[in-house]
Amino acid sequence: xxTPLTLQRIVRRLETRVRLDEEDRAAIHALPVQQRTMDPxxxxxxxxxxxxxxxxxxxxxxxxxxxxxxxxxxxxxIHMPGEFLDLQNSLLGLADHNVQxxxxxxxxxxxxxxxxxxxxxxxxxxxxxxxxxxVDAAIFREWIVNVGRRDSISxxxxxxxxxxxxxxxAGLAKDRRYELPMTQEQxxxxxxxTPVHVNRVLKELGRQGLIARDKRSVQILEWDRLQHIGDxxxxxxxxEAGGPTNLASAR
Numbered sequence: 001x002x003t004p005l006t007l008q009r010i011v012r013r014l015e016t017r018v019r020l021d022e023e024d025r026a027a028i029h030a031l032p033v034q035q036r037t038m039d040p041x042x043x044x045x046x047x048x049x050x051x052x053x054x055x056x057x058x059x060x061x062x063x064x065x066x067x068x069x070x071x072x073x074x075x076x077x078i079h080m081p082g083e084f085l086d087l088q089n090s091l092l093g094l095a096d097h098n099v100q101x102x103x104x105x106x107x108x109x110x111x112x113x114x115x116x117x118x119x120x121x122x123x124x125x126x127x128x129x130x131x132x133x134x135v136d137a138a139i140f141r142e143w144i145v146n147v148g149r150r151d152s153i154s155x156x157x158x159x160x161x162x163x164x165x166x167x168x169x170a171g172l173a174k175d176r177r178y179e180l181p182m183t184q185e186q187x188x189x190x191x192x193x194t195p196v197h198v199n200r201v202l203k204e205l206g207r208q209g210l211i212a213r214d215k216r217s218v219q220i221l222e223w224d225r226l227q228h229i230g231d232x233x234x235x236x237x238x239x240e241a242g243g244p245t246n247l248a249s250a251r
Contacts, residue, residue, distance in 0.1 A: 006035050006108050010056055013082055017128035017135075024122050031114050038105045044085055045099035051089040053109045057081050060105030061181055065189070066097045075189040076143060077136070078102070078163065078182075082170050088133045090115045103181045135238045142236045147192040150231060155191040156201045157230030160211065162237070164220055169239055176220035 007029045014020060014028065035058070038044065044055050044062060057079055064077040064085075076097070079085055085099050090112045119126030142162075146155050163180065167173035184195040184202075191198065205211045210226045212219045220226055 004029070006033060006058065007031065009058060009082065010108060010110070013056060013084065014125060014128040014132070017131040018124050020124055020128070024124050027118055027122050028125065031110055031118065034109045036107055036109060038101045038107060040101050040103055042101045042105075043098060044101065044107070045089070045095045045097070047095050047098050049095050050093060051086060051095050051112065053111055054087055054090055054115055055085040055099075056108040056110070057083050057085055058106040058108055061102040062099055062105060063102050063186070064097060064099050073189045074147075074192070075186065076140060078190070080166060080170060081172060084129075084132055087115075087129055088136070090119075090129070102186070138236045138238060143190075152191070152193055152197055153201050153204065154230050155193065156187070156198065157205065157210075157226050158232050159187070159190055159230075160205075160218060160220065161223075161227055161230050161232040164218075165234060165237065169237075176223055178218055180216050180218045182216075 010031070010033070011020065011025050011028050020028075038060075045051060047066065059081050062079040062085055063075050064079065065073050065075045067073050079099075085107075086095070089095055093112075115129070119129055139162075146158050150158065160180075164173060164176050164178055167178045168176075172178070182190075184198045187193075187198045188195045193201070202211075202213065205226070206213060208222075208225075210220070210222045210229070212221055226232075
């Protein structure tokens with residue numbers, strides 16, 4: 001069952017990109033949305049399949065990835081509550097990658113046909129969707145640089161900085177402390193390293209007093225130093241792209 005709160009979350013996500021008017025919001029509230037729960041590892045998008053729906057993540061974490069011919073996985077993005085998971089396929093149609101639930105997730109599912117009509121009827125909403133996909137592309141570019149040109153300690157430092165800021169921007173973390181529901185194997189697939197190497201780097205970051213870990217909890221103790229080591233700059237996240245970005249009140 002879809003609740004008004006679910007639809008309001010969609011409004012809030014799009015308003016992080018463009019200021020909407022009351023008619024825009026009313027049109028979004030008229031969308032035929034279904035709310036579902038997905039278990040960890042459930043495929044939300046599968047490579048090679050025709051995509052008929054777009055998913056907004058309400059709670060939990062998901063990840064975007066591709067698998068090589070010999071079965072090696074490269075994770076290309078981590079998604080967190082409040083984010084659309086596959087908005088680009090509202091136009092492309094055929095999925096060229098996979099999206100899976102990282103944790104147990106609550107999602108809002110919107111038919112692509114309804115999103116296309118909404119974007120055509122309400123230009124500001126269409127612009128918000130366009131900007132959202134462009135920000136995704138900016139993050140993809142940064143991840144390519146991270147895997148291709150930074151050393152191992154810089155790669156992992158950069159990833160930890162990014163996750164901290166994105167979670168804080170979404171109202172899901174504060175004081176550079178957050179839950180990181182990822183295994184060392186998954187962190188390795190994000191950074192192009194081996195799980196053993198990830199373990200060594202995490203220990204080294206802790207030894208230098210840059211981070212503290214407790215099971216899946218991470219706290220960044222020396223933000224400026226970690227940011228410097230990770231060659232981290234917030235420009236590619238485009239937090240200024242639209243309206244207010246704190247989604248905490250919509251949870």
